[in-house]
Amino acid sequence: MSKKNPEYDFAWCPGCGDFGVRRAVEFALNDRIKETEEIIENTVVVAGIGCSGNLVHLLEDPQPFGLHGIHGRSLPIAFGVKMANPDLNVLTVAGDGDFLSIGMEHIAPQATRNLDICSVVMDNGVYGLTKGQSSPTTDYGVKTTSTPYGKIEDKIHPLKYYLTIGASFIASGYSSKPRDLAKLIQAGMEHPGFAVVHVQSPCTTYNDTYEILKGNAKKGVPGLMYDIPEEYDRTDRLAAEELINSPGIPVGIIYEDKTRPSLTAETNRITESVKSRDVAQLLSDYDF
Amino acid sequence: MVNIVAQQCPFCPIKLKLIIRLFNKLQRVPMGRYMSKRQDFVVRFAGEGGQGVVTASEALARIASEVGYHSLTFATFPSQIMGGPTYTQARISTSPVLSPGDELNVLVALNEEAYETHKGEVAADGIILYDSSFTPSGNEKAIGMPFDDLAKEAGDARTANMVMMGALASLVDMPVKYLQEFIEKRYLSRGQEIVDANFRAIDFGIEKASESPFNLGELDSPNPPDYKQSMMKGNDAISLGAIRAGLNFYVGYPISPATTILLYMERNLVQEGKFVYQASSEIESINAILGGGYAGKKSMTATAGPGFSLMSEGLGLAWMAELPLVVVDVQRGGPATGLPTKTEQSDLFSAINPAHGDVSLPVIAPGNVEECFTAGVMSLNWAERYQGPVILLTEMSLAERVQNIKKPDLDTVNVENRIVYEGNNGYLRYDGFELSPMPIPGKPGSYIANGSEHDSMGDTTHLPSRHIQMTERRFSKLNLLKDGDFEEENANSSIVLMPWGGSKGSVREAYNQLRDSGLDVGWLYTMYLNPLPEDLLIKLRSKDLVIVPELNYQGQFSSILRSYGVKAKSITQYTGLPFKVVDLVSSINDLVNQTNKAVIN
Numbered sequence A: 001m002s003k004k005n006p007e008y009d010f011a012w013c014p015g016c017g018d019f020g021v022r023r024a025v026e027f028a029l030n031d032r033i034k035e036t037e038e039i040i041e042n043t044v045v046v047a048g049i050g051c052s053g054n055l056v057h058l059l060e061d062p063q064p065f066g067l068h069g070i071h072g073r074s075l076p077i078a079f080g081v082k083m084a085n086p087d088l089n090v091l092t093v094a095g096d097g098d099f100l101s102i103g104m105e106h107i108a109p110q111a112t113r114n115l116d117i118c119s120v121v122m123d124n125g126v127y128g129l130t131k132g133q134s135s136p137t138t139d140y141g142v143k144t145t146s147t148p149y150g151k152i153e154d155k156i157h158p159l160k161y162y163l164t165i166g167a168s169f170i171a172s173g174y175s176s177k178p179r180d181l182a183k184l185i186q187a188g189m190e191h192p193g194f195a196v197v198h199v200q201s202p203c204t205t206y207n208d209t210y211e212i213l214k215g216n217a218k219k220g221v222p223g224l225m226y227d228i229p230e231e232y233d234r235t236d237r238l239a240a241e242e243l244i245n246s247p248g249i250p251v252g253i254i255y256e257d258k259t260r261p262s263l264t265a266e267t268n269r270i271t272e273s274v275k276s277r278d279v280a281q282l283l284s285d286y287d288f
Numbered sequence B: 001m002v003n004i005v006a007q008q009c010p011f012c013p014i015k016l017k018l019i020i021r022l023f024n025k026l027q028r029v030p031m032g033r034y035m036s037k038r039q040d041f042v043v044r045f046a047g048e049g050g051q052g053v054v055t056a057s058e059a060l061a062r063i064a065s066e067v068g069y070h071s072l073t074f075a076t077f078p079s080q081i082m083g084g085p086t087y088t089q090a091r092i093s094t095s096p097v098l099s100p101g102d103e104l105n106v107l108v109a110l111n112e113e114a115y116e117t118h119k120g121e122v123a124a125d126g127i128i129l130y131d132s133s134f135t136p137s138g139n140e141k142a143i144g145m146p147f148d149d150l151a152k153e154a155g156d157a158r159t160a161n162m163v164m165m166g167a168l169a170s171l172v173d174m175p176v177k178y179l180q181e182f183i184e185k186r187y188l189s190r191g192q193e194i195v196d197a198n199f200r201a202i203d204f205g206i207e208k209a210s211e212s213p214f215n216l217g218e219l220d221s222p223n224p225p226d227y228k229q230s231m232m233k234g235n236d237a238i239s240l241g242a243i244r245a246g247l248n249f250y251v252g253y254p255i256s257p258a259t260t261i262l263l264y265m266e267r268n269l270v271q272e273g274k275f276v277y278q279a280s281s282e283i284e285s286i287n288a289i290l291g292g293g294y295a296g297k298k299s300m301t302a303t304a305g306p307g308f309s310l311m312s313e314g315l316g317l318a319w320m321a322e323l324p325l326v327v328v329d330v331q332r333g334g335p336a337t338g339l340p341t342k343t344e345q346s347d348l349f350s351a352i353n354p355a356h357g358d359v360s361l362p363v364i365a366p367g368n369v370e371e372c373f374t375a376g377v378m379s380l381n382w383a384e385r386y387q388g389p390v391i392l393l394t395e396m397s398l399a400e401r402v403q404n405i406k407k408p409d410l411d412t413v414n415v416e417n418r419i420v421y422e423g424n425n426g427y428l429r430y431d432g433f434e435l436s437p438m439p440i441p442g443k444p445g446s447y448i449a450n451g452s453e454h455d456s457m458g459d460t461t462h463l464p465s466r467h468i469q470m471t472e473r474r475f476s477k478l479n480l481l482k483d484g485d486f487e488e489e490n491a492n493s494s495i496v497l498m499p500w501g502g503s504k505g506s507v508r509e510a511y512n513q514l515r516d517s518g519l520d521v522g523w524l525y526t527m528y529l530n531p532l533p534e535d536l537l538i539k540l541r542s543k544d545l546v547i548v549p550e551l552n553y554q555g556q557f558s559s560i561l562r563s564y565g566v567k568a569k570s571i572t573q574y575t576g577l578p579f580k581v582v583d584l585v586s587s588i589n590d591l592v593n594q595t596n597k598a599v600i601n
Helices: A017-036 A052-058 A074-084 A096-102 A104-113 A158-165 A178-190 A210-214 A237-245 A263-273 A279-284 B002-008 B013-028 B053-066 B112-121 B147-154 B157-171 B176-190 B192-211 B234-244 B259-268 B282-294 B305-310 B312-321 B348-352 B369-386 B464-481 B501-516 B534-541 B556-563 B581-600
Strands: A043-047 A065-068 A089-095 A118-123 A169-174 A195-200 A225-227 A249-256 B040-048 B070-076 B085-093 B104-109 B122-131 B142-145 B229-233 B249-252 B275-278 B299-303 B325-331 B389-395 B402-406 B448-450 B487-489 B495-497 B522-525 B528-530 B545-550 B568-572
Touching: A017 A043, A017 A052, A017 A089, A017 A118, A017 A178, A017 A195, A043 A052, A043 A074, A052 A065, A052 A089, A074 A089, A074 A096, A074 A104, A074 A118, A074 A263, A074 B249, A074 B275, A074 B282, A089 A096, A089 A178, A096 A104, A096 A118, A096 A158, A104 A158, A104 B282, A118 A178, A158 A169, A158 A195, A158 A237, A158 A249, A169 A178, A178 A195, A178 A249, A237 A249, A279 B234, B040 B053, B040 B112, B053 B070, B053 B085, B053 B157, B053 B176, B053 B229, B053 B402, B085 B112, B104 B112, B104 B157, B112 B122, B122 B157, B142 B157, B142 B192, B147 B157, B147 B192, B157 B176, B157 B192, B176 B192, B229 B234, B234 B259, B234 B299, B234 B325, B234 B369, B234 B389, B249 B259, B249 B282, B259 B275, B282 B299, B282 B305, B282 B312, B282 B325, B299 B305, B305 B312, B305 B325, B305 B348, B312 B389, B312 B448, B325 B369, B348 B389, B348 B528, B348 B556, B369 B389, B369 B402, B369 B464, B389 B501, B495 B501, B495 B581, B501 B522, B501 B545, B501 B581, B522 B534, B545 B556, B545 B581, B556 B568, B568 B581
Parallel strands: A043 A065, A043 A089, A065 B448, A089 A118, A118 A195, A169 A195, A225 A249, B040 B104, B104 B122, B122 B142, B249 B275, B249 B299, B299 B325, B325 B389, B495 B522, B495 B545, B545 B568
Antiparallel strands: A169 A249, B040 B085, B070 B085, B070 B402, B229 B402, B487 B522
16 A cells, blocks of 8 residues: 555554565565566565565555465465466565465475566564464474474474475575665566575564574674675575575575576467467367 | 188178078067157166276267267266276267166176176166176176177277177167268278278177167167257366357366366467466465456366365455456265265355355356356356356266257357456555456556455455445345346246256256156256346245255255245255156155145145
């Protein structure tokens, strides 16, 4: 919505990382419009359910189309939107619970198809909207409202997962640096294939990880995040594996393969080679 | 091979068989039997999956229809690729066929198990053709022949079906030229050798059957319809109807008995601007076509019970966010995995109310192959007209039924398109209590299609006044769909039959018999089950008794009708098989008599 809508009754908590992600999406879309002269209505933002999905309502600049669907299904919906009209710029926004727990079955198919969309994942390591349950990215042993004796599952490693299933663009970002994040999102949108931008977007209410991520020199906390060095070759899959297997959270573009054809390219190839028949011809198959 | 056979049969086999047959007729068959000719016969092919029983009944139906008879097939499969007991049935008639037929005039048993399982359903004067690899224990009228050996002898092991066709034709004195025409049409492109082998296979079949004393009596000459015909399965007809209505987005997941629609679309719909894809699950299918409908496409998927259950939440979203799409549910026995290859009409409740919350989805349930085409068209038309999800509810027996139908007239089909918003930005997509133009991404009019309750621009809200407005708005759109066609006969009767879906044909046959016997009973029928045509509902409410034969335990449709104030009673069956006309006639008679007694008392 462009202005504050008095009927809309949802708000992020003060300090929520999702504010920064929203700003980054706005920057990325504005830059895209400027650079490509594409109208904003050519973009569709498909949102999951959770705190993060509300981003689609809270964008303040010129309004793209939006679809705020059901929990876990942003990817299959985006798949439908994109293949219905491949000229559209399709973006998904979802949290770690929506994308990586209930929605996990949908990630690998888009990666293997190389669906030409960009998925922004807001990872806060907790279910916020339902008040503090453990998520796939919650650390082992952490006590949450649903794990009062500590979590007894290992957490998943999203970046490793994306690389394993064959996502052709993987970036890692941070909500507190919206300008940098915008660049990653814009690169993801421009990427001709399935792009995931995984963002550390802390929850100030249930899982405040700002200090762990950034570090605190006064307290002697080192900080998990670091910028990927400039000389890093992001087209090198083995280098990407090494990078994400190292300690800490690298920030920047981790992997990029522009050589693989996107699903749009593949379907166009098939369409061009197929001799289509109209319905009268199809019906005549049943003549006798 | 050709030469060997020629040496073995120095006489023309056709002449030989004619002589034998004439002899048989003169010797053993009372001439009176030929005074009134047979109008109809039912053949069941029973054996193991992979033995070609499906192709046999389809070939018989096709041969018969090509020479001007009417035909209909019924199939039931084992849930495995090869092996497992299976059977198919073909009914051939001089007039349009309504049901698969109750009693078998001929059983073709390809193994002993099939012989024993199905012999009980053979009519008193019926005949069993069996594969002579075994010896039947009973004293049925049975003719044994080595189908496979005769096929090999004919020169091609694949002609076993044609041995059966020859034998069948002989049993009803069908002229051999009909079979020959069919073979030439189908196989000439593959070479004269194949044609000759098939000819010989037919002759062997005729010869073997003619050697026996049994005969069914001559089938009356065909009475070919004066219109152009098509011969197809229900699922093909749905696919073609949908394509005619402008379908341009299909995503589906394999599941029996809906897979044939996915395969049809993969083969035939793919072209520029039209997308077809096999999804990773039914959850992906429903959400993908939801995205397709949102982005301006006419979108569809097809599934069966288990897949339909997985689509519930997506269907709720499509209803809530007002997104046009069609889901074909090919019903099979349920719940859970249920009876994947058997027929049932037990998904009606869940078709209308698949999702949680206040939902009432439009449902169109075709009653025969011809109506499958119309349902394919109308389901997309309805989705476009009211901007929401529509369920096309069909069933296993109809999906696999091959039937000769009047060729659908493509030119007279009325195709509807949604009202598209073509103004500037700042549009309130969900304003008001009625249908409003729908913006399409890529053009001005951006809004948020929202599965949460929303205000007029699509933003989430919890205001009671909004939930009232939007709920009423969604239900008011159903009023746009109350103009469906319906059938009515013997309108003055206070008792009517009101079948639905694939039971239509059997019930119609029962109705015809009951009317012939003098019973005063009326007929009402529609494939538009939700919402019901307004005028039909008025008529239904005026009746003393509405009898609803349906293939489920709960009597789903009759209970829905009762909720509308209709005095409806069900005749239920839950065997995984279609109704038999004889059972319907007796159950309907009972119900009518009870009601009449009650009225008199």
